[in-house]
Amino acid sequence: KQEVTQIPAALSVPEGENLVLNCSFTDSAIYNLQWFRQDPGKGLTSLLLIQSSQREQTSGRLNASLDKSSGRSTLYIAASQPGDSATYLCAVDGRGGGADGLTFGKGTHLIIQP
Amino acid sequence: DTEVTQTPKHLVMGMTNKKSLKCEQHMGHRAMYWYKQKAKKPPELMFVYSYEKLSINESVPSRFSPECPNSSLLNLHLHALQPEDSALYLCASSQDRDRGYQPQHFGDGTRLSIL
Numbered sequence: 001k002q003e004v005t006q007i008p009a010a011l012s013v014p015e016g017e018n019l020v021l022n023c024s025f026t027d028s029a030i031y032n033l034q035w036f037r038q039d040p041g042k043g044l045t046s047l048l049l050i051q052s053s054q055r056e057q058t059s060g061r062l063n064a065s066l067d068k069s070s071g072r073s074t075l076y077i078a079a080s081q082p083g084d085s086a087t088y089l090c091a092v093d094g095r096g097g098g099a100d101g102l103t104f105g106k107g108t109h110l111i112i113q114p
Numbered sequence: 115d116t117e118v119t120q121t122p123k124h125l126v127m128g129m130t131n132k133k134s135l136k137c138e139q140h141m142g143h144r145a146m147y148w149y150k151q152k153a154k155k156p157p158e159l160m161f162v163y164s165y166e167k168l169s170i171n172e173s174v175p176s177r178f179s180p181e182c183p184n185s186s187l188l189n190l191h192l193h194a195l196q197p198e199d200s201a202l203y204l205c206a207s208s209q210d211r212d213r214g215y216q217p218q219h220f221g222d223g224t225r226l227s228i229l
Contacts, residue, residue, distance in 0.1 A: 042222055044206075089156060104156035
């Protein structure tokens with residue numbers, strides 16, 4: 001059974017710092033990996049998707065990397081801002097065949113101090 | 115603004131009530147999903163529909179009954195729920211995996227409270 005772990009569980013940093021969130025998964029036979037953001041009481045906003053054949057994806061100040069063989073992904077946030085405060089979830093789509101569900105990590109709760 | 119619309123946003127019901135949660139998308143996606151998220155926990159998959167057919171049921175109790183009447187709509191019928199079923203229920207959709215590697219798009223969820 002696929003298991004996803006995220007480190008750290010919580011992180012509080014001053015505004016402007018660059019930071020790295022880590023995600024690891026136990027079964028490397030994945031289709032893709034997605035990073036989401038969740039604000040309190042809200043749904044999930046998709047940030048980046050990395051296909052299994054890709055090494056990284058970038059969107060604005062966000063950069064996600066994937067090392068499928070070692071079962072690891074990182075989300076790099078450059079020049080952090082208070083508006084980046086949220087819970088960041090890593091999820092893998094790891095089953096074969098047709099449409100499938102995601103397996104989520106427990107998330108990293110990020111606070112950016114003004 | 116989310117492209118997956120869930121109604122209602124909040125629902126309070128007693129253990130003997132029958133209610134339904136609704137999810138709608140108009141992105142032409144043929145896969146739709148229900149997830150349950152307890153407080154301070156990650157979402158957990160409940161059901162997957164592919165081309166309007168139930169393809170995955172993650173051993174969910176029968177008091178939860180999903181329905182996919184057409185390719186744009188997904189319902190979750192609730193009956194005789196327990197207090198521990200109180201949670202945020204999230205709907206998602208995606209292109210079916212056979213069409214390529216597509217992200218899942220999530221709605222804002224329905225926050226359900228069982229009295």
